[in-house]
Amino acid sequence: MKKILFVSILALLVAGSLLGGAKKKYGKELTLKQTTKVSEIVANPEKFDGKRVLVAGPIVDVCKERGCWIKIGSDKEFESIRFKVQDGVIVFPLDLKGKSAVAEGIVSVKKVSVEDQIKSGEEMAKEEGTTFDKSTVTGVKTVLQIKGEGAQVDVK
Amino acid sequence: MSKIPWRRWNVVLHRDIGYFIVAMVIVYGVSGLAVNHIADWNPNFTREKEFKTIAPILSEEKDIIVAQSLVALKLTEEPDNVFRPDPETIQLFYTGKTFSIDLPTGNVMIESVNRRPVLFEMNQLHLNAPKGLWTYIADVFAVSLIFMGISGLFILKGKRGLGGRGKWFVLAGTLLPLGYWIWYQYLQ
Numbered sequence: 302m303k304k305i306l307f308v309s310i311l312a313l314l315v316a317g318s319l320l321g322g323a324k325k326k327y328g329k330e331l332t333l334k335q336t337t338k339v340s341e342i343v344a345n346p347e348k349f350d351g352k353r354v355l356v357a358g359p360i361v362d363v364c365k366e367r368g369c370w371i372k373i374g375s376d377k378e379f380e381s382i383r384f385k386v387q388d389g390v391i392v393f394p395l396d397l398k399g400k401s402a403v404a405e406g407i408v409s410v411k412k413v414s415v416e417d418q419i420k421s422g423e424e425m426a427k428e429e430g431t432t433f434d435k436s437t438v439t440g441v442k443t444v445l446q447i448k449g450e451g452a453q454v455d456v457k
Numbered sequence: 458m459s460k461i462p463w464r465r466w467n468v469v470l471h472r473d474i475g476y477f478i479v480a481m482v483i484v485y486g487v488s489g490l491a492v493n494h495i496a497d498w499n500p501n502f503t504r505e506k507e508f509k510t511i512a513p514i515l516s517e518e519k520d521i522i523v524a525q526s527l528v529a530l531k532l533t534e535e536p537d538n539v540f541r542p543d544p545e546t547i548q549l550f551y552t553g554k555t556f557s558i559d560l561p562t563g564n565v566m567i568e569s570v571n572r573r574p575v576l577f578e579m580n581q582l583h584l585n586a587p588k589g590l591w592t593y594i595a596d597v598f599a600v601s602l603i604f605m606g607i608s609g610l611f612i613l614k615g616k617r618g619l620g621g622r623g624k625w626f627v628l629a630g631t632l633l634p635l636g637y638w639i640w641y642q643y644l645q
Contacts, residue, residue: 365504374538394500394577395499396502
């Protein structure tokens with residue numbers, strides 16, 4: 302009996318490690334085939350507002366507290382886009398940072414008030430263990446993000 | 458065929474389902490403790506930051522910056538990905554490790570992220586990260602827990618059973634969440 306139990310556990314572990322694919326899926330299946338460049342979305346946010354897109358790029362940051370967003374690096378330097386998912390629906394592990402992802406969702410462009418910017422800035426600073434300088438908020442800001450539905454991450 | 462009394466069935470099922478779900482109870486219990494205090498710590502990962510300084514990198518060509526960074530940091534492997542969040546910074550990504558280099562000063566922050574062994578897996582299961590089939594396994598577990606609670610009421614008879622002192626424990630256990638919620642919602 303002990304041998305059977307030991308062999309079963311070993312077989313599960315081996316099967317798990319062998320069957321674990323190089324691509325890890327998060328959320329819904331991807332439906333789009335054609336990717337849109339992040340730089341195009343960043344350059345023309347109003348054009349893409351409300352549109353479904355598939356983007357690809359490196360994951361350059363991950364929500365540290367709840368795994369509820371990732372930042373995907375653009376094809377152009379100094380640009381990235383936030384891929385925000387509903388809390389708990391998809392949880393991105395912190396160690397996905399640096400991996401390559403393709404992600405699908407709806408582009409959202411919205412104006413964020415000064416109060417909300419300060420609130421989210423303070424939350425981000427708390428996550429990072431730093432402080433937030435309120436004086437950096439100078440007025441209403443346009444925030445571009447993708448409301449994420451599904452993603453595939455190359456975890457090899 | 459002999460008739461088995463319902464109390465006997467109740468004990469047998471309570472016992473055997475108990476054996477069956479004990480591992481799940483531990484997974485959900487331990488993970489529950491871990492994620493309950495998510496505001497105070499990261500229950501899934503350890504994050505360590507290390508700082509060092511290299512010679513400033515003055516080139517503006519990404520490939521040259523990467524090459525110089527690798528030499529300065531004595532890294533022999535190419536990074537999985539490279540990103541420049543702004544003109545003065547480059548980030549080199551390796552599995553579980555990110556080098557963020559401030560190019561004009563040469564200041565480097567090395568962030569290491571490691572999964573907490575066992576706890577990470579427990580939390581993933583508890584929070585239903587795998588979705589799919591695990592959703593239904595977790596449903597069965599939840600129903601089993603309800604069964605364990607209810608069947609446990611009827612294990613003993615007499616003054617140590619539900620009709621005896623048991624009812625006071627049940628009452629106290631019911632008042633705890635109910636009372637707390639009333640206080641939280643209406644009185645505080």
